[in-house]
Amino acid sequence: MLPLERQKGLLEFLKQNHASTVSDLAAHFQVHEATIRRDLTTLEKKGLMKRTHGGVMLEEVHSEPSFQVRESVQYEEKERIGNRAAELIEDGDNIILDSGTTTLHIAKSIKNKKNLTVVTNDINIAATLRFSKSIKVIVTGGVLFHESYMLNGMITDETLSTVNIQKAFLGTPAFHHEKGLTHFDEYLVSAKRGMIRAAKRIIVTADHTKIGRVSIHSVADINKIDDLVIGKELEEADIKRLQNTDIQLHLA
Known part of the structure; x- marks a missing residue:
């Protein structure tokens, strides 16, 4: 061998x-x-x-690179994921777009959709959709993370508790077929849980390097996730493990 x-x-x-x-x-x-x-x-x-x-x-996930680094890593794969995730969004939907470099590509792919309502805690995503006249953008508010333009904290959580959403698209640094959705930063967990509570359908978007990884804080059990949109680079063994769950797998 x-x-x-x-x-x-x-x-x-x-x-x-x-x-x-x-x-x-x-x-x-x-x-x-x-x-x-x-x-x-x-x-x-x-x-x-x-x-x-x-x-x-x-190795457990204890941190992740800066936004500028993450923005360029797996760029082409994230672009494909954004395009594939956009296919799950229909005109007239109300959706959540979680902050992240992968979900940013979803925003770029839905700019021509009609009569959408997009709730987001990401200033980059809101700015990307600013010229889309048929898309209503609701920004959660919250404490600004200057490096990534993400909003988080008590105000973010309160906004998410007041909305009823059809589909939530979440990013993650770690996703495991048994442990589910996890995160290394306890400060960011509450908003993600709020997005999950607010939506009927939970869709995780992640490049293949995030799969099989675990971090310290649990965000959601595997049975809370409806769909996973991921790059075709995902290894066959990981595909089989995920197919043994109830998650709908979408390879981009």
Whole structure:
């Protein structure tokens, strides 16, 4: 087995088992422990997992890059996701667009829709839709995050508690087939939960690098999510795991 194939297998093994020891991994892949250690060093440098005392575990999401960096990462995939998600939106719908670089592409893809109402906590999204005369934009208000133009906090939560929405499109840094939707920042969880409570249909939009990852704070159980719109780069093993849930999967 080539090193790249084995490293891919290691990640798949950890996604299913969450943690392991070097000796167990060596036995599973029928290689020397030294070979496994080299593979683990490579994966750790890529930020895909982390070493523990005597073992290894799948890396949890503790933060994410700046908005400017995220805006350019997986750009073409996010653009496809935005286009595919827009196909789920019909003229006359009222929707929520969560703040994020992927949901921003949804806004770019719906500018010609008719009679939409868009509720958002993202100034970038509101600005993108400012010339769309047939789209009513409701900005939640809240505390401005200057780096990303996201709005959050008590005022955001209060606005979300007053609306009844057909479809909510949420972004996330981490999505897992068992743990569901999670986030590393407790301050951002409340608004996402408010969006979920406000909407009949919950649609998560994420590039494939977010799948199989877990962060500290739970936002929503897997059974709360109706749809997942994701890039076609998603690995076959992840597709199969998600197909075993009740989520409708849309590959862009």
